[in-house]
Amino acid sequence: DGGSSSDSGEDSGSGDVITVGFSQVGAESDWRTANTESMQETFTEENGYELIFDDAQQKQENQITAIRNFIQQEVDYILLAPVTESGWDTVLQEAYDADIPVIIVDRMVDVSNDDLYTTWIGTDSLLEGRKAAEWLNAYATAKGWDASELNIAHIQGTMGSTAQIGRTQGLEEGVEKYGWNLVAQQCGEFTQAKGQEVMESMLKQYDNINVVYCENDNEAFGAIDAIEAAGKTVGTDIANGEILVLSFDTTNAGLTDTLEGKIVCDVECNPLHGPRAEELIKALEAGEEVEKLNYVDEEIFAYDDTVASVTATNSLDEEGDYAVTVIT
Numbered sequence: 317d318g319g320s321s322s323d324s325g326e327d328s329g330s331g332d333v334i335t336v337g338f339s340q341v342g343a344e345s346d347w348r349t350a351n352t353e354s355m356q357e358t359f360t361e362e363n364g365y366e367l368i369f370d371d372a373q374q375k376q377e378n379q380i381t382a383i384r385n386f387i388q389q390e391v392d393y394i395l396l397a398p399v400t401e402s403g404w405d406t407v408l409q410e411a412y413d414a415d416i417p418v419i420i421v422d423r424m425v426d427v428s429n430d431d432l433y434t435t436w437i438g439t440d441s442l443l444e445g446r447k448a449a450e451w452l453n454a455y456a457t458a459k460g461w462d463a464s465e466l467n468i469a470h471i472q473g474t475m476g477s478t479a480q481i482g483r484t485q486g487l488e489e490g491v492e493k494y495g496w497n498l499v500a501q502q503c504g505e506f507t508q509a510k511g512q513e514v515m516e517s518m519l520k521q522y523d524n525i526n527v528v529y530c531e532n533d534n535e536a537f538g539a540i541d542a543i544e545a546a547g548k549t550v551g552t553d554i555a556n557g558e559i560l561v562l563s564f565d566t567t568n569a570g571l572t573d574t575l576e577g578k579i580v581c582d583v584e585c586n587p588l589h590g591p592r593a594e595e596l597i598k599a600l601e602a603g604e605e606v607e608k609l610n611y612v613d614e615e616i617f618a619y620d621d622t623v624a625s626v627t628a629t630n631s632l633d634e635e636g637d638y639a640v641t642v643i644t
């Protein structure tokens with residue numbers, strides 16, 4: 317019964333080593349490094365696993381090759397952290413036909429038949445984007461800034477990845493809802509180098525940017541370098557000529573920048589999926605049913621408590637608006 321079965325690891329029960337093939341996107345960000353480490357620290361020999369790790373260097377074709385190798389090696393489980401949402405039907409069908417359960421980690425896959433993967437563990441990128449947008453609105457309102465004063469530069473993540481799609485939607489909804497000016501929008505590929513390059517060119521083109529919405533911390537680090545190199549200041553008050561930087565991930569370095577007010581608001585994206593993936597594997601080994609989608613709860617961290625808390629949900633009301641609670 318294909319990859320949705322929970323029994324394909326049967327010959328690896330009772331103390332046998334469980335072989336796990338992990339196709340990782342790459343090493344584009346600090347977040348990704350933490351995610352890789354979490355997997356490597358979890359799926360160890362001492363814990364009864366053999367981990368076959370493959371770094372796809374941000375290329376889907378490398379991930380497809382890795383999955384085919386895992387199938388040939390007859391691994392017990394495949395963990396896939398997909399670069400983009402689309403393009404997985406064929407290779408996941410092959411894994412399904414080989415009766416190997418596939419656990420999707422972090423970003424999602426958009427497949428014609430959801431049976432092609434067993435379960436998914438990750439964070440809610442759309443909710444993250446909505447929380448950032450609601451935080452920005454609440455912060456600007458508390459500071460007495462008119463929505464029309466906010467000139468936003470948007471540095472996007474890898475196009476077509478769940479993290480990009482959700483965080484972009486969150487911002488675009490905010491632009492629509494509150495009437496901010498979205499002056500520039502470009503992909504920074506989730507890397508520091510590209511974030512810096514994109515920010516440099518945006519600053520050359522527009523001299524009115526006062527908010528930068530980066531879709532991850534590494535892009536934010538690059539953007540901050542570019543802003544400072546251009547003789548401008550990142551900070552918390554556009555009325556003083558400072559540029560607000562918003563980001564996602566809450567890596568150690570990201571939170572350090574948040575404490576210093578260089579990143580005004582950082583929305584958590586938790587990378588520590590190793591133990592969560594192991595829990596799913598243990599449940600499957602025990603023949604238990606697992607949830608198809610497993611979301612991790614997350615927080616939002618800001619430089620100060622102008623906005624005490626923001627929560628949003630993805631359920632839409634009759635007007636098509638999502639529910640949101642902001643405490644200032």
Ligand code: AHR
Nearest residue numbers: 345347348479506532585
């Ligand atoms: O998919 C999660 C995103 O991918 C993280 O926000 C980013 O840092 C990583 O590269």
